[in-house]
Amino acid sequence: MPEKSSSNFDIFLLLSESGEKAKKKQRTELLSSLGIKEFFPEGSISIDKRTCWGVECKLCIKACPTNALYWKTGEVGITDDLCVYCGACVLSCMVDDCIKIERKREDGTTERFSKPRAFVKLAEKINAKKRLRRVSELFPTVERYLEKYKTQK
Numbered sequence: 001m002p003e004k005s006s007s008n009f010d011i012f013l014l015l016s017e018s019g020e021k022a023k024k025k026q027r028t029e030l031l032s033s034l035g036i037k038e039f040f041p042e043g044s045i046s047i048d049k050r051t052c053w054g055v056e057c058k059l060c061i062k063a064c065p066t067n068a069l070y071w072k073t074g075e076v077g078i079t080d081d082l083c084v085y086c087g088a089c090v091l092s093c094m095v096d097d098c099i100k101i102e103r104k105r106e107d108g109t110t111e112r113f114s115k116p117r118a119f120v121k122l123a124e125k126i127n128a129k130k131r132l133r134r135v136s137e138l139f140p141t142v143e144r145y146l147e148k149y150k151t152q153k
């Protein structure tokens with residue numbers, strides 16, 4: 001059997017790297033066309049077929065902004081490449097723990113949710129953090145805040 005040369009591995013590596021880059025670019029374009037600002041480089045989504053209401057419901061399909069969810073023979077199908085882990089499907093699902101999402105932020109933080117309530121709580125926490133960051137960008141220190149306050153007087 002002929003031995004695999006190291007150049008073979010390099011080609012595979014290059015192919016997978018360029019595939020990843022193309023995928024990232026495609027997702028970024030998809031997000032910006034939808035006006036979605038948050039990007040999650042990694043994530044996963046699953047639907048529990050045992051608890052899903054299926055044909056009687058389909059609310060998640062209607063809620064999905066990227067058409068990652070679709071109806072296939074007898075169940076909700078997922079096109080993983082189109083999912084941006086936004087959570088709109090979890091928010092619309094009436095069955096707790098039916099849709100499970102795990103997503104990773106650029107800073108490495110992992111978020112998991114499978115209930116509308118948990119998703120809303122997480123969104124509130126993220127918004128509070130963003131507000132705090134914006135304030136600290138405007139007034140990074142108490143001294144600078146007081147200085148600015150004095151000049152405004």
Ligand code: SF4
Pocket residue numbers: 045063064065066067068069082083084085086087088089090101
């Ligand atoms: S997380 Fe968002 S993009 Fe992914 S399937 Fe659910 S609604 Fe669609």
Ligand code: SF4
Pocket residue numbers: 047051052053054055057058059060061076092093094095098099
């Ligand atoms: S919203 Fe939930 S229960 Fe309804 S079809 Fe989607 S996964 Fe199933």
